[in-house]
Each structure stands twice: as structure tokens, then as C-alpha cells.
Amino acid sequence: MKPPLFEYLRPSSLEEAITARAANDYTAVLAGGQSLIPTMNFRIANPTVLIDISRIESLKKYSIEENEVIIGAMVRQRDIELSNSIFVVNPLIRETLEHVAHVPIRSRGTVAGSLAHADAAAELPALLLATGGSVVAKNISGSRVIEANSLFQFHMTTTLSHDEIITEVRIPSLKPGSGWAFKEFTRRHGDYAIAGIAVIINMSSEGLCEDISLAACGIAARALRLETSEEILRGTNLDNGLIKEAAMSATEYVTAADDTHASTQFRKHVLMTLLQRAIATAKSRTSKV
Numbered sequence: 001m002k003p004p005l006f007e008y009l010r011p012s013s014l015e016e017a018i019t020a021r022a023a024n025d026y027t028a029v030l031a032g033g034q035s036l037i038p039t040m041n042f043r044i045a046n047p048t049v050l051i052d053i054s055r056i057e058s059l060k061k062y063s064i065e066e067n068e069v070i071i072g073a074m075v076r077q078r079d080i081e082l083s084n085s086i087f088v089v090n091p092l093i094r095e096t097l098e099h100v101a102h103v104p105i106r107s108r109g110t111v112a113g114s115l116a117h118a119d120a121a122a123e124l125p126a127l128l129l130a131t132g133g134s135v136v137a138k139n140i141s142g143s144r145v146i147e148a149n150s151l152f153q154f155h156m157t158t159t160l161s162h163d164e165i166i167t168e169v170r171i172p173s174l175k176p177g178s179g180w181a182f183k184e185f186t187r188r189h190g191d192y193a194i195a196g197i198a199v200i201i202n203m204s205s206e207g208l209c210e211d212i213s214l215a216a217c218g219i220a221a222r223a224l225r226l227e228t229s230e231e232i233l234r235g236t237n238l239d240n241g242l243i244k245e246a247a248m249s250a251t252e253y254v255t256a257a258d259d260t261h262a263s264t265q266f267r268k269h270v271l272m273t274l275l276q277r278a279i280a281t282a283k284s285r286t287s288k289v
């Protein structure tokens with residue numbers, strides 16, 4: 001199918017883009033186009049004005065600040081995946097990105113675009129939740145920081161307002177000694193996750209779990225933090241019995257209905273298995289500091 005008619009704008013500054021967003025009722029920001037163009041072709045999205053932000057130089061940079069990685073809205077997923085300096089401060093970012101689609105898609109798609117698109121099975125929302133990251137959104141009235149736990153509402157729905165543009169994504173660096181893992185199950189390599197899980201663990205010098213962060217995708221109408229499972233494990237020595245208990249408890253978060261990819265019951269089983277494997281991998285990567 002072909003999209004309905006739309007007006008196409010290609011501003012060269014953020015100010016122009018924001019003004020265009022405010023001046024029109026139904027605009028869409030075009031970043032890498034890897035999700036927007038298919039949704040327009042299927043007529044799920046029917047914007048009357050497309051604002052292509054790919055010429056805005058200020059959105060094409062990323063940097064590593066004291067405690068976080070700051071990724072401009074036009075930085076491609078592949079550039080972040082390949083950045084060794086980012087890998088050093090937060091290796092979970094690369095491990096997660098390696099599960100997103102295929103190299104040609106990651107070479108066009110942006111990190112911000114994936115978060116704005118907010119597919120319930122996409123990996124990057126789980127990454128943002130697990131790391132406690134945020135996005136900066138701007139409109140003509142100013143800018144605001146939206147924390148990961150208040151960004152995702154529903155499948156393909158965020159709390160961004162219709163006139164806002166994400167300008168940057170902020171992902172905290174991992175604390176020294178952190179263990180991390182991203183695991184997912186898909187029917188074919190590069191597909192969206194039937195279930196996916198991001199884990200960050202910090203162990204104390206006494207061998208107790210000081211902190212743990214668990215976030216999942218593919219299991220509900222949006223990516224979720226698995227807080228009940230985190231509670232079971234925090235402060236413990238992460239023995240196998242407790243990990244199993246936490247994995248069983250995580251199945252309560254699985255609300256995705258049976259579909260052509262998997263039944264609800266199967267997703268629960270997959271999540272339980274992935275969670276145990278991801279925690280084992282993350283734990284093995286922790287180190288004393």
C-alpha cells in the first residue's frame with residue numbers, strides 16, 4: 001500500500017522543526033523512517049505533515065558525560081552500537097542494540113525514534129527502563145525531561161505531546177562492578193521480541209545483591225520494570241531458589257494476549273527461562289570494586 005498524501009518539510013534547525021510541529025495539527029517527525037514509513041504505508045499513521053529532522057546537525061551528536069551517555073535524536077542505532085567509548089561506560093547498550101532488527105535497519109533507525117515509536121516488543125524501551133534513563137522533549141514553550149517510567153503508556157503510545165520533539169536520550173552509565181545482560185527469544189533472528197529482558201546487578205563485597213534492575217519487553221502492552229521480582233532478589237545472595245521464585249513472580253506481569261507469534265502461557269514460560277538466564281549472566285559479570 002501507499003501512504004495518503006502529506007506535506008514534506010525538511011528543516012535545517014531544531015527551532016524550525018519545533019515551529020512547524022506547533023503550526024500544524026497532525027504532524028509526524030521523520031527520523032530513520034524504519035517504523036514511521038511502514039505505519040504510513042499500512043495507513044496506521046496518517047500525518048498530514050512530515051517533518052524530516054535528518055538535516056538538523058545539532059541532533060546528530062552523542063557524548064559521554066560524567067554519569068550518562070547523551071544521544072542526540074538523529075544518532076543512528078548502529079553508531080551507538082559500534083561506539084567503544086559508550087561500551088566502556090555502559091556495555092548493556094550494545095548488547096541490547098545487537099537484538100534490534102538487522103544491521104541495515106539499525107544503520108537508518110535512531111535510538112530516539114525507537115523510544116518514540118514505543119512498540120511493546122521493542123528492546124530499547126526495556127533498556128531505558130532498566131537503566132533509569134530519560135528523554136528530553138522540546139516544544140515552542142520549552143523543554144522537559146521525561147523519565148523512562150513515565151514515558152511509555154501503551155503499545156505505540158507515549159506521554160509525548162503532539163507538538164514535542166525528542167531532542168536527546170540520556171542513558172546512565174553503569175556503576176563500577178555492575179553485571180549486565182540482555183536476553184530475548186524470537187522466532188527468527190532480528191524479529192521483535194516474543195519476550196526480552198534487560199538486567200543490571202550490583203553485588204556488595206559480602207556477596208549480597210545491593211541493587212537489581214529488571215525490565216522486560218514483549219510481554220504486555222508496553223515495556224515494564226519487574227518490580228516484584230526485583231524486591232524478591234534485593235539484599236539476597238541471589239541463590240538459584242530465589243532466582244526461580246523471582247522468575248515465577250515475573251509471570252504475573254505477562255498480559256499479552258494469545259497471538260500468531262505466541263500464546264500468553266508460552267510467553268510466561270519464555271520470560272521465566274530468560275530471566276533466570278539473564279540473571280545468571282549478569283551475576284557472572286559483576287566484580288568487586
Ligand SMILES: Cc1cc2nc3c(=O)[nH]c(=O)nc-3n(C[C@H](O)[C@H](O)[C@H](O)COP(=O)(O)OP(=O)(O)OC[C@H]3O[C@@H](n4cnc5c(N)ncnc54)[C@H](O)[C@@H]3O)c2cc1C
Nearest residue numbers: 029031032033034035036101109110113116122166191192
Ligand atoms: C523489518 C524491520 C524489523 C524491525 N525489527 C525491530 C526489532 O526487532 N526491534 C525493534 O526495536 N525495532 C525494530 N524495527 C524498528 C526499528 O528499530 C526502527 O528504526 C525504530 O523503531 C524507529 O526508529 P526510526 O529512527 O526509524 O524512527 P521513525 O520510523 O522515523 O519514527 C518512528 C516514530 O517515532 C516518531 N519519532 C521519531 N523520532 C522522533 C523524535 N525525535 N521526537 C518525537 N517523535 C519521534 C515518529 O514520528 C514515528 O511516530 C524494525 C524495523 C523494520 C523495518
